[in-house]
Amino acid sequence: MKLTAIDKKLLEEVADLHTVPQGAHNIRRDGGGVSRRSTDNIEIKTKEDKPGIDIIVKPGTINESVHIPVLVTKDGFKDMVYNTFEIGEGSDVLIVAGCGIHNASEEESRHDGVHNIFVRKGARLRYVEKHYGQGEGSGERVLNPQTIIEIEEGGSAELELVQIRGVDSTERVTEANLQKNAKLIITERLLTHKKQQARSDIIVNLRGAEAFTQIKSRSVAQEESEQVFYPRVIAYEKSRGYVECDSIIMGQAKVRSVPEIAAYHPEAELTHEAAIGKIAGEQLLKLMTLGLSEDEAVDKILEGFLR
C-alpha cells in the first residue's frame, strides 16, 4: 500500500519518519496493516485472538530499533489495538510507538491502545510514544493509551511520552512493576490548548530491593484546556522513587497535580514535588532584553520547558 501525503505528515510527527523505515517496523492505518518488516532479531507477528501485534526481541539484541506507528486517517474511525512487547534478556533496544490522527469530519476519531511490555532480566528499553492530531473537522480526536510494563531483575526502561497540541481528549494509564535492581524513568511532555482534556494516571510498584523510579512530567496548559496528573509510586521493598510534576498554566486553563508516594518498607526513600505556575515574569523580561518580543519570549520559554 502506498503512503499518502497525510500519512507521511503523521508519520513524521509521531515517529520522525520520512518514509517506510529500513529496520523492524509495523505501520498500522485505520485498523489495517500498511507495512511490516521483521528482522533476524526482532519478530513482529499478528495476534490471533484480538487485534494487535506481538513484538518479540531476541535475548542479547543490541542497538536495534522498532517503529510501530499507528495512523488514523479515515474520518470518524475508531481503532482498538492490543500490543505485546517481549524484550529479551540482556537486549538493548529502542521502540518508537506513537499515534497520529487526522480527522476532517464532524465525528469522533479515536485510538485506544493497550500495550503490555515485558522487559526481561538485564534488558534495556527506550520507548518513545508521541501523540499527534490534525484535521479541520469539529469531530474530536481521542487517544486513550494504556501501558502495562513489567521490568525483571536488573532491567531498565525509559518511557518518553509526548503530546503537543492536536489531541482533544486523552486518558493515559501507565502501570509498572519493578523487580530487584530494576529501573524505570518516565518523562512526560504535554501541551494542551483550546478545550482539550488530558489525564494521566501512573502507578509504579517498586516490588524488588534496590528498584528505582523517576517520574518527571512537564506540561503547559493553555486557553481553556484541562489537565489532571496522578502519578503514584509505591515501595514494597528497600527502593527509591522520585516524582516531579511541573506545569505552566496560561489563559483560563485548569491543572490538577496529585503526586502520591507510599512506603511499605522502613528503608524506602520516596520524594515528590509538584509545582503549577505561570511563566516567571523575570524570564520573559530577560529574553526581551536579548531582543525577543513578548510572544517570541513566551514561545522560547515553552520550547525549552517542554524539551
Added chain:
Amino acid sequence: MLELKGVSYRISGKEKEIDIIKNIDLNFEAGKLYAITGPNGSGKTSIAKLIMGLYKATQGTISFQGEDITSLEINERTKKGIGYAFQYPPRFKGLKVLDLLQVASGIDDWKAVRGYLRHVGLCPEDYLDREADASLSGGEMKRIEIATLMANNPKFAIYDEPDAGVDLWSFDMLLNVIRKKHEKEGVTTVLISHQERILSLVDEIILVVGGEIKDIGDKDRIWPIIKDVVGCDWYKVCRGDRDEADCH
C-alpha cells in the same frame, strides 16, 4: 548619547505611593566608562531598569542617540543598542546556556558563540549544553549573564554588580574583557558597583542616594562622600552613637 531628563519612578506601596527614583537628570556621553554607586536600596538597579525599559518611567523622558525612547518596549531598546546584565539573572527550566547565547547573538551556529563563554572564563564544552537553571552556581550564572550581554553586542552596556559572587581572580579577567569592549569597540559602559577598584578605574562615578543623584565626579571627589553617606548619615538616621563611626 543617553540622557535622562526629570525621570521619576513611583510605585504604589501598601499604604502610600513610594518614590523609588526622584526627578533625576543624567547624561551619559558616548565612549565613556561610568560607575554608579551608592548604598543598598538607593536606586541603582532601578535607574538601570528604567534605561532598559524594564521599568516604565512615571515622569520624565529618556533619549538615546538623540531619539526619544521613553515609550519604547524593552526589545525595541535592545535593537537600538541598549543592553543590561541583571544583578540577579533569572534561571530557566529547560533553556540551555547555548539557547541564551543564540537568542542574544542572533547566531544559530553553536561554534560561533563559543567564544563568548571563553571570554568570561567558562569552558564552552562544559557549559554550552547545561541548562541555565538552578543547578548553576551563582558565580557561573553571573558570568553567563555577562556573556549574553556581550553576545548581544550593545553600544550602551550596563553591568549590574558584575563582581557579585565572582571570585577575585576571575573578576580581574572579566573586568579586562569589559574594558576591552569599551576601549577597542567604543562601547559606552556603565558598571554598577561598590568596589573601590572599579571606582578608581572609571571616568566618572555617579553617586545615588535615596533615589536621587547625590553627586557626580572622579574617585577622589566621590569616595569621601560615600564614606560620609553610608557611615555617618545612617547613624544619624538610625540614632546610633556617633562614636561608632569616624565622621566629620
